[in-house]
Amino acid sequence: MxxxxxxxxxxxxxxxxxxxxxxxxxxxxxxxxxxxxxxxxxxxxxxxxxxxxxxxxxxxxxxxxxxxxxxxxxxxxxxxxxxxxxxxxxxxxxxxxxxxxxxxxxxxxxxxxxxxxxxxSFSFEAAMSDAGIPIRHQEAGSNVPMYITNIATQPAGVFSGPMVVSMRPVAQDKIVRAVQVTSRFPDTHGAPVHIGDPGAIGIRNLEAPEFGDAVEIRAGEVPVFWACGVTPQAVALNxxxxxxxxxxxxxxxxxxxxxxxxxxx
Missing domain, CATH: 3.40.1640.10 (PSTPO5379-like)
Structure with missing residues (x-):
């Protein structure tokens, strides 16, 4: 292949x-x-x-x-x-x-x-790399981890359900830069919706994403979460x-x- x-x-x-x-x-x-x-x-x-x-x-x-x-x-x-x-x-x-x-x-x-x-969000990963922020799932040759959260979307007609987020580990000293870089791309999800404790948005286990592949979070790194376009699939399930x-x-x-x-x- x-x-x-x-x-x-x-x-x-x-x-x-x-x-x-x-x-x-x-x-x-x-x-x-x-x-x-x-x-x-x-x-x-x-x-x-x-x-x-x-x-x-x-x-x-x-x-x-x-x-x-x-x-x-x-x-x-x-x-x-x-x-x-x-x-x-x-x-x-x-x-x-x-x-x-x-x-x-x-x-x-x-x-x-x-x-x-x-x-x-794949669209802003090149800008993150250019800013010196490694993209772990690309390094690993795997898919980005994606999680169903407890963040509710705004209903419309028959559609409602939870938001899905993608996660990328970011070194603590690069988090502000990651927010700055990705906020420039509002049409490809923009700035993170959550930084830090996954439990605060209903994620119980970072090693068990509902979609994609788990990635390593190393010492000194923080999980950073962006809204994800897999959300319609969670909506379909709901x-x-x-x-x-x-x-x-x-x-x-x-x-x-x-x-x-x-x-x-």
């Missing part, structure tokens, strides 16, 4: 490899400088409620693009791409149950499906819509838009 080290840096080329099945791994560290996106796909009759949910919860669900019902091209963020094939892996939820994890949506696509692309399709955690849609376009100076 192709590794991240052998992948090209050009987003269309990476998407082409994903579409062909040559790469199906996590996308952290790929196409540095380009925005990655979370995906949620819903039937048209639920789309307005979900749009409202995103507007009320911009930290975990910062909207980048909404693709019209039945359309498959994200013409604003990645012209020429196909939302059905260009994500390494998809999850299919029916009535709150995860029923499938598949490499393509072509066989189940419907003309009433509306696709939502939301900013991803609200049980008839159908919701998402990306598999850590396996994002890579856009052609540059991180700098979304940075606040």
């Amino acid at each position: 192709t590794t991240t080290a052998t992948l090209p840096a050009d987003p269309p080329a990476i998407r082409g490899m994903i579409r062909s099945g040559s790469y199906d791994g996590v996308t952290a560290g790929l196409a540095n400088g380009f925005v990655q996106a979370n995906l949620a796909v819903l039937p048209r009759d639920l789309a307005f409620d979900f749009l409202l949910f995103c507007q009320r919860n911009p930290r975990p669900c910062p909207l980048l693009e909404v693709i019209d019902a039945g359309e498959v091209e994200p013409s604003f963020t990645a012209p020429g791409a196909d939302i059905r094939t260009d994500v390494p892996s998809y999850r299919v939820y029916e009535h709150g149950e995860l029923v499938a994890e598949i490499p393509s949506l072509e066989q189940i696509w419907r003309n009433d499906l509306v696709s939502f692309l939301m900013g991803c 609200c049980k819509p008839p159908l919701m399709i998402t990306h598999s955690p850590g396996k994002m849609f890579i856009t052609d838009r540059r991180d700098a376009e979304y940075a606040v100076i």
